[in-house]
Amino acid sequence: PYLPTGAIEFCRGKMNAATCDLLIEVEGISCHGAHPEGGVDAIVVGSQIVTALQSIPSRNLSPTNAGIVTVGQFHAGTKDNIVAGYARLSGTLRALDPVTMNTLKTRAKELAEGIAEGYGAKAHVTLTDRYPALINNDELCEEMVAMTEELIGRDKIVFLPEPSLGAD
Numbered sequence: 001p002y003l004p005t006g007a008i009e010f011c012r013g014k015m016n017a018a019t020c021d022l023l024i025e026v027e028g029i030s031c032h033g034a035h036p037e038g039g040v041d042a043i044v045v046g047s048q049i050v051t052a053l054q055s056i057p058s059r060n061l062s063p064t065n066a067g068i069v070t071v072g073q074f075h076a077g078t079k080d081n082i083v084a085g086y087a088r089l090s091g092t093l094r095a096l097d098p099v100t101m102n103t104l105k106t107r108a109k110e111l112a113e114g115i116a117e118g119y120g121a122k123a124h125v126t127l128t129d130r131y132p133a134l135i136n137n138d139e140l141c142e143e144m145v146a147m148t149e150e151l152i153g154r155d156k157i158v159f160l161p162e163p164s165l166g167a168d
Helices: 042-053 055-060 098-119 138-152
Strands: 008-010 014-016 018-027 067-076 086-095 122-129 157-159
Touching: 008 138, 018 042, 018 067, 018 098, 042 055, 042 067, 042 086, 042 098, 055 067, 055 098, 067 098, 086 098, 098 122, 138 157
Parallel strands: 008 157
Antiparallel strands: 018 086, 018 122, 067 086
């Protein structure tokens, strides 16, 4: 939608990200807020998991290799004076190649389960692959650029300056 009418966009190599849905269910122990020592607060555990997930791209990927971990929803608790026994976190993982996506998935699962265990809770992690990465073949791209130039002119060709972590 951002291109002028009649323009065609090309990108050599990596163009759009692979996506994976992330669901983390934290199973703590509910108790009365006046006696927190009797429970395991799923909100505290979930909060630690969200914070730790943010370190995956900055500490497990090369700075020149894009990857995203986003927690877009966090639901927990039943009443203001009850320690939450359950939390549900959901979000998305995005990467420009399968190796990077595998790193994101592995580390998200390891961190969530490890943090929960450290607090005496359990984390159930569900990863659902959605779109694969769009990685264009350079030779085919060049053929398409040449045909497009011949058919509609060089002035109608736009090159994506860098890959997008959006997906299609």
